[in-house]
Amino acid sequence: MTEGGVAVLLPILDEEEALPGTLSAIPRHPALAEVVVVDNGSRDRSAQVAAAHGATVVTEPQRGYGSACLAGIAHLASRPVPPQVVAFVDGDGRGQAAYLEALLRPILEGEADLSLGSRIPPEHGSGLKVPWHQRTGNRLVLVLVRILFGHRFQDFAPFRAIRMERLQELEMDDRTWGWTVQMQLRALVRGLRIAEVPIPHSGRTEGKSKISGTFRGSVKAGAKMIFTVVRERFRTTGRGPPGGRARPGM
Numbered sequence: 253m254t255e256g257g258v259a260v261l262l263p264i265l266d267e268e269e270a271l272p273g274t275l276s277a278i279p280r281h282p283a284l285a286e287v288v289v290v291d292n293g294s295r296d297r298s299a300q301v302a303a304a305h306g307a308t309v310v311t312e313p314q315r316g317y318g319s320a321c322l323a324g325i326a327h328l329a330s331r332p333v334p335p336q337v338v339a340f341v342d343g344d345g346r347g348q349a350a351y352l353e354a355l356l357r358p359i360l361e362g363e364a365d366l367s368l369g370s371r372i373p374p375e376h377g378s379g380l381k382v383p384w385h386q387r388t389g390n391r392l393v394l395v396l397v398r399i400l401f402g403h404r405f406q407d408f409a410p411f412r413a414i415r416m417e418r419l420q421e422l423e424m425d426d427r428t429w430g431w432t433v434q435m436q437l438r439a440l441v442r443g444l445r446i447a448e449v450p451i452p453h454s455g456r457t458e459g460k461s462k463i464s465g466t467f468r469g470s471v472k473a474g475a476k477m478i479f480t481v482v483r484e485r486f487r488t489t490g491r492g493p494p495g496g497r498a499r500p501g502m
């Protein structure tokens with residue numbers, strides 16, 4: 253890896269309890285250039301906790317997971333030397349962060365532009381029970397993508413890494429929970445090389461769930477993801493058949 257290195261981006265809301273564990277779990281990879289926490293209007297001490305752990309804190313008042321991601325990317329793009337790779341980690345992502353090197357490997361070895369940390373379901377050994385509403389919603393979105401885009405993704409998990417230049421070419425604009433779906437579908441349609449790295453599913457161990465920990469949260473996020481799949485299908489019509497150079501199961 254030459255200039256720029258890897259930046260880790262954490263879009264967060266009210267994560268003061270989980271952040272210390274997550275930030276400490278990020279491996280000190282030689283290519284790691286910056287850790288950016290985007291605070292999306294937290295009512296707790298998330299921003300202070302992030303700064304105390306050495307992260308750059310970016311504030312984004314407009315609510316939404318995608319809004320926070322966009323603010324973080326704008327911050328990184330404005331750096332004198334922008335990073336070459338951006339990795340996304342959730343605020344409660346202590347368990348994911350430990351797998352950062354495995355996630356980055358396909359990109360750093362020049363095999364992929366986008367590397368997706370796909371959660372291994374508990375029946376395959378991760379031992380963690382995913383709530384039924386989250387499992388059902390996720391499956392529904394995966395099936396819909398298969399029908400409308402002809403591609404079998406394993407997951408739409410937020411833990412992922414992408415080459416900065418490729419990310420900017422995707423012209424991402426989803427400000428909500430459609431963010432992960434939009435990124436994968438646009439990467440597919442534009443022919444990015446996609447790797448899916450199996451990551452054991454590790455649930456939240458600190459702080460409060462905002463999305464799939466509750467039935468209401470799952471329904472809202474699921475509806476947004478389904479809407480995003482359909483919208484992206486219409487938006488990308490005429491760009492040629494989807495397919496890309498995805499490498500499922502890698």
Ligand SMILES: Nc1nc2c(ncn2[C@@H]2O[C@H](COP(=O)(O)OP(=O)(O)OP(=O)(O)O)[C@@H](O)[C@H]2O)c(=O)[nH]1
Nearest residue numbers: 264265292316317320342343456461462463464465
């Ligand atoms: N920027 C932003 N981030 C949010 C918002 N709501 C939640 N998040 C963050 O999004 C990530 C995922 O939220 P979680 O509450 O962990 O949702 P989940 O992973 O589906 O569910 P659990 O892990 O079971 O709690 C975390 O980093 C949250 O802090 C929001 O409105 N804006």
Ligand SMILES: [Mg+2]
Nearest residue numbers: 342344455456
């Ligand atoms: Mg979580």
